[in-house]
Amino acid sequence: MSAKAVRNINGRLITTTLSISCLVAMTGTSPVLAQEEINALVWCDHTDSALLEPFESANNVKVNLKEYEGTGAALSIIDQSRPGDWDVLVIDGIDVPRAVEEGILGEIPAEALATADFFPEIVMEENNTVDGKTYAITEKYGYNTISFDKSKVDPEDMKDMASIWSDKYAGRIAIYDYYLPVIGLTALAAGIDTANINEENMDEIRERLLSMKSASKLVGDVVSSQTALATGEVDILVGGGEWVTAVLSAEKPDLDWVIPEQGGLRWSQSIGVMADSDKKDLALAFVQYITSPEAQAKLATSSCYWGMPANKLAGEHLSDEQKTALRWDDQTQYLSNSQLYPAPDADLDDLMQDVWTEMLQN
Amino acid sequence: MSSDKLEKSDVRRAWFYVAPALLWTMAFFIVPFAFMAAMSFASLVRRKIVYTWDLANYLEFFDKPYLLKGLFVSLEITLAVTLISVVLAYPLAWIIAERVPKRLQRAVLILAILPFWTSYVVRSYSWLLLLSSNGVINNALMGAGIISEPLQLASTTSATIIGFVHFFVMLLTLTIYSNLVQLSPNYKRAATDLGANTFQTFWHVILPLTLPGIMVGAFLTFVLCIGDYITPQILGGNNELVLPQIIMLQLGRRADLPAAASMSIILMLVVTAVYLLCLRWLKMERT
Numbered sequence: 001m002s003a004k005a006v007r008n009i010n011g012r013l014i015t016t017t018l019s020i021s022c023l024v025a026m027t028g029t030s031p032v033l034a035q036e037e038i039n040a041l042v043w044c045d046h047t048d049s050a051l052l053e054p055f056e057s058a059n060n061v062k063v064n065l066k067e068y069e070g071t072g073a074a075l076s077i078i079d080q081s082r083p084g085d086w087d088v089l090v091i092d093g094i095d096v097p098r099a100v101e102e103g104i105l106g107e108i109p110a111e112a113l114a115t116a117d118f119f120p121e122i123v124m125e126e127n128n129t130v131d132g133k134t135y136a137i138t139e140k141y142g143y144n145t146i147s148f149d150k151s152k153v154d155p156e157d158m159k160d161m162a163s164i165w166s167d168k169y170a171g172r173i174a175i176y177d178y179y180l181p182v183i184g185l186t187a188l189a190a191g192i193d194t195a196n197i198n199e200e201n202m203d204e205i206r207e208r209l210l211s212m213k214s215a216s217k218l219v220g221d222v223v224s225s226q227t228a229l230a231t232g233e234v235d236i237l238v239g240g241g242e243w244v245t246a247v248l249s250a251e252k253p254d255l256d257w258v259i260p261e262q263g264g265l266r267w268s269q270s271i272g273v274m275a276d277s278d279k280k281d282l283a284l285a286f287v288q289y290i291t292s293p294e295a296q297a298k299l300a301t302s303s304c305y306w307g308m309p310a311n312k313l314a315g316e317h318l319s320d321e322q323k324t325a326l327r328w329d330d331q332t333q334y335l336s337n338s339q340l341y342p343a344p345d346a347d348l349d350d351l352m353q354d355v356w357t358e359m360l361q362n
Numbered sequence: 363m364s365s366d367k368l369e370k371s372d373v374r375r376a377w378f379y380v381a382p383a384l385l386w387t388m389a390f391f392i393v394p395f396a397f398m399a400a401m402s403f404a405s406l407v408r409r410k411i412v413y414t415w416d417l418a419n420y421l422e423f424f425d426k427p428y429l430l431k432g433l434f435v436s437l438e439i440t441l442a443v444t445l446i447s448v449v450l451a452y453p454l455a456w457i458i459a460e461r462v463p464k465r466l467q468r469a470v471l472i473l474a475i476l477p478f479w480t481s482y483v484v485r486s487y488s489w490l491l492l493l494s495s496n497g498v499i500n501n502a503l504m505g506a507g508i509i510s511e512p513l514q515l516a517s518t519t520s521a522t523i524i525g526f527v528h529f530f531v532m533l534l535t536l537t538i539y540s541n542l543v544q545l546s547p548n549y550k551r552a553a554t555d556l557g558a559n560t561f562q563t564f565w566h567v568i569l570p571l572t573l574p575g576i577m578v579g580a581f582l583t584f585v586l587c588i589g590d591y592i593t594p595q596i597l598g599g600n601n602e603l604v605l606p607q608i609i610m611l612q613l614g615r616r617a618d619l620p621a622a623a624s625m626s627i628i629l630m631l632v633v634t635a636v637y638l639l640c641l642r643w644l645k646m647e648r649t
Contacts, residue, residue, distance in 0.1 A: 069614055070614075070616075072615065072616055072617065073616065075409050075617075076616065076617030076618075077617055079411075080411065080617070080619075171514070177600055179615075217514065217517055218517035218600060218601060219600035219601070220599065220600060224600075227490075228517075231494055231496055232496045233495050233496070233516065233517070346408050346409060353616060357429070357603075357608065358428040360428075360600050360601075360603050360611075361428035361431050361602065
């Protein structure tokens with residue numbers, strides 16, 4: 001090979017090396033420090049960057065989130081995904097056994113979870129464990145009940161759910177657009193425990209729902225119903241609770257909520273690791289992070305909705321105002337007068353959604 | 363011989379030029395549409411999609427009154443919006459084209475399309491602020507002593523129509539205006555020479571000649587309005603669901619893709635039927 005050819009090759013090599021170096025410098029990529037990713041199916045309260053950032057930085061991981069509403073939708077998304085697509089699942093606490101039965105959630109080591117620091121009623125082993133094995137951990141809870149503006153509504157009236165069906169407040173009511181809690185509340189008003197809702201008593205619940213709709217002004221999602229209550233468009237929100245009023249407590253002190261004598265619905269959300277996840281260790285680390293006191297405080301006061309943290313040590317990271325808005329000191333009484341969400345099987349779930357769509361359309 | 367070769371090369375060049383558009387349409391319209399059509403014949407059985415190749419989803423749609431009502435509500439709102447928008451947009455477009463000096467027309471058109479500059483969602487929420495019980499309209503009426511209790515303006519079908527009309531009047535104004543300014547002034551002069559007064563000139567000459575512009579705008583309004591989900595969701599208060607809202611319920615709540623696909627196909631068939639009905643007017647060129 002001639003000296004000129006060697007010089008040409010060297011020149012090209014130097015140019016190529018420089019080009020690659022420039023590209024790497026410009027894109028900031030480094031093959032050695034490739035970032036891992038985990039995929040989580042979550043509710044909207046997990047999407048604040050302030051919640052995710054500490055975990056992502058500490059573990060050099062990107063947490064990809066997909067929001068969903070309703071367990072039925074989540075299960076269908078999972079059914080239509082490939083095994084291993086999802087690593088973490090946030091799910092209604094009541095639906096954990098269903099997810100375990102369908103082989104969706106994998107076992108997680110109980111000793112790795114901080115349940116000793118939790119409110120005892122919220123550990124909810126009956127939901128989160130199956131055959132003595134732990135599959136999920138409660139991360140947040142609260143109530144779907146009656147929210148109202150106490151400057152416009154008699155708070156005494158709100159202690160009896162029958163007021164919702166009386167003419168006194170017709171046209172001043174909003175209904176939260178989520179079928180499970182509102183059907184649950186309607187069942188409680190009819191004297192039916194949420195665990196006893198079935199295809200036979202759905203007729204009575206349907207009649208009551210249609211009647212409530214005719215007395216209501218609107219049916220809205222989280223944002224619409226909260227806006228309607230906050231702006232005075234309506235005075236009562238059926239299905240509301242601390243998750244509606246707590247975030248507005250400083251600006252709208254007249255917004256209040258109550259668990260009526262018939263009872264309220266207690267929602268709880270659990271988090272677990274997917275059985276088919278290829279990144280179980282990282283997924284478990286995320287679960288541990290979310291149930292740590294610091295993350296629990298952020299989750300409790302998320303921009304989407306507030307709710308009580310399952311880990312009581314989160315109280316150390318919440319201000320007095322935040323704790324007052326969450327009714328931190330009243331939890332014993334509230335827990336005793338609330339029932340869990342309905343947990344319908346696939347057929348009852350279909351029927352409930354049909355009834356709900358019919359209610360919306362009337 | 364040479365002319366044959368020339369024609370073949372022209373054909374090849376033509377294919378070369380249209381190939382990207384064809385591929386794009388195939389990849390992002392034809393293929394997804396075929397998947398959606400196939401999906402509409404499947405069923406959701408215990409949360410799993412099973413290709414049953416039957417009409418169950420279509421039969422269910424026509425069997426359940428509250429689902430079918432969604433289609434009628436959609437048609438009712440869309441027809442009202444289209445009609446009101448045409449009635450409001452035509453005079454506006456005519457005034458801009460005929461009465462506003464040429465040098466100011468561009469500025470007036472920019473003013474007319476100002477609402478397009480804001481987000482569609484923000485615009486809908488703005489209407490909510492105007493129409494709500496404590497909104498500008500109710501406060502003004504109560505302040506003037508015209509009403510003692512706020513009117514329910516928001517969370518109604520009327521609110522949805524108002525939100526839509528606000529948007530589509532602008533769209534129709536543009537299509538009708540572009541049609542009006544293309545009209546030769548000789549048409550008007552000829553009509554006047556033949557003894558027609560202003561109204562007769564408009565009714566017998568201008569209006570028929572601008573009909574293609576009206577129909578194009580009206581058809582665009584129809585298509586965009588009947589498929590819209592955001593405005594009814596924000597302004598309608600979930601009190602009467604339009605078909606796109608019901609489709610979204612199938613997707614968001616049930617992940618029932620087959621039901622959503624069948625309803626989308628029904629919506630598309632309605633749009634196709636309206637297109638065929640309007641076909642004779644949907645030509646911008648004058649003959």
